[in-house]
Amino acid sequence: xxxxxxxxxxxxxxxxxxxxxxxxxxxxxxxxxxxxxxxxxxxxxxxxxxxxxxxxxxxxxxxxxxxxxxxxxxxxxxxxxxxxxxxxxxxxxxxxxxxxxxxxxxxxxxxxxxxxxxxxxxxxxxxxxxxxxxxxxxxx
Amino acid sequence: xxxxxxxxxxxxxxxxxxxxxxxxxxxxxxxxxxxxxxxxxxxxxxxxxxxxxxxxxxxxxxxxxxxxxxxxxxxxxxxxxxxxxxxxxxxxxxxxxxxxxxxxxxxxxxxxxxxxxxxxxxxxxxxxxxxxxxxxxxxx
DNA sequence: CCTGGATATTTCATGTTGTCAAGTAAATGG
DNA sequence: CCATTTACTTGACAACATGAAATATCCAGG
Numbered sequence: 001x002x003x004x005x006x007x008x009x010x011x012x013x014x015x016x017x018x019x020x021x022x023x024x025x026x027x028x029x030x031x032x033x034x035x036x037x038x039x040x041x042x043x044x045x046x047x048x049x050x051x052x053x054x055x056x057x058x059x060x061x062x063x064x065x066x067x068x069x070x071x072x073x074x075x076x077x078x079x080x081x082x083x084x085x086x087x088x089x090x091x092x093x094x095x096x097x098x099x100x101x102x103x104x105x106x107x108x109x110x111x112x113x114x115x116x117x118x119x120x121x122x123x124x125x126x127x128x129x130x131x132x133x134x135x136x137x138x139x140x
Numbered sequence: 141x142x143x144x145x146x147x148x149x150x151x152x153x154x155x156x157x158x159x160x161x162x163x164x165x166x167x168x169x170x171x172x173x174x175x176x177x178x179x180x181x182x183x184x185x186x187x188x189x190x191x192x193x194x195x196x197x198x199x200x201x202x203x204x205x206x207x208x209x210x211x212x213x214x215x216x217x218x219x220x221x222x223x224x225x226x227x228x229x230x231x232x233x234x235x236x237x238x239x240x241x242x243x244x245x246x247x248x249x250x251x252x253x254x255x256x257x258x259x260x261x262x263x264x265x266x267x268x269x270x271x272x273x274x275x276x277x278x279x280x
Numbered sequence: 281c282c283t284g285g286a287t288a289t290t291t292c293a294t295g296t297t298g299t300c301a302a303g304t305a306a307a308t309g310g
Numbered sequence: 311c312c313a314t315t316t317a318c319t320t321g322a323c324a325a326c327a328t329g330a331a332a333t334a335t336c337c338a339g340g
Contacts, residue, residue, distance in 0.1 A: 009268045014257050016275040021164045092306045092317045117154050128149045131274045135156040232288040232335045
């Protein structure tokens with residue numbers, strides 16, 4: 001076993017990113033659960049709050065099969081948070097759109113999420129700018 | 141609606157972290173799938189490769205109910221990657237331990253994961269150190 | 281020692297998320 | 311106008327997750 005490129009700083013960064021991922025998920029699920037939503041439902045509701053979206057596009061955003069989205073929307077619709085509308089431009093398409101109550105829930109959800117994520121950015125403005133640039137380059 | 145603290149850099153950082161989380165998951169799932177494992181199975185197998193672990197502790201690490209771990213270990217055991225051993229110190233406890241093949245799979249898995257994560261750290265040593273410090277403080 | 285309460289694991293019922301294959305309906309381009 | 315493609319749904323099935331109840335074991339106080 002050849003001694004690998006075991007730069008200790010790199011190892012640390014990888015571990016820290018793992019920690020960030022874990023923490024992000026925990027807080028996201030927690031915020032969703034506090035509104036009786038699952039993570040997937042919260043994600044979709046948040047998406048629809050931006051704009052009504054065809055099923056197909058939801059699947060693309062979620063990176064899953066369209067048949068999966070059917071079930072998620074079914075459950076949100078069953079709870080009166082979302083409705084299916086025809087797309088006037090294409091009768092094959094169904095637009096998923098939030099109801100009034102869905103919009104209110106999405107609003108409250110976003111507030112919990114902001115609140116949950118804010119501590120993550122407990123850095124000075126200059127540091128946040130540095131972090132932003134490093135993350136950007138990391139993802140490039 | 142009072143104009144919120146909408147520091148654009150903070151918003152950007154939050155979005156970037158979301159991107160990192162998404163990407164991390166995709167690559168993790170992909171690496172796991174390339175060894176015919178689900179994400180949860182890969183996580184557990186990786187854990188057990190460190191040391192044999194009681195079911196209860198696995199549940200704590202995964203932050204899930206112990207009854208859930210039973211199924212995950214069942215499936216890993218069914219594929220000959222893991223075995224249940226008695227704990228000599230406490231007959232209630234079962235230690236999940238990787239088999240020979242489990243260890244080999246974990247090893248190969250770790251290599252794919254390193255490979256998958258490495259591009260994320262495509263920064264100079266100095267930049268990685270800065271990133272490490274910022275992430276550390278962010279998680280503090 | 282013995283008993284009652286706590287602990288570790290499993291089983292069962294149930295729900296959500298995910299896949300894939302097949303089916304229906306509507307659009308589109310030769 | 312017909313063949314193909316596209317959008318969505320349905321059904322079958324697996325993995326993951328929870329909660330409640332059952333079993334076996336441990337442990338502490340009497």
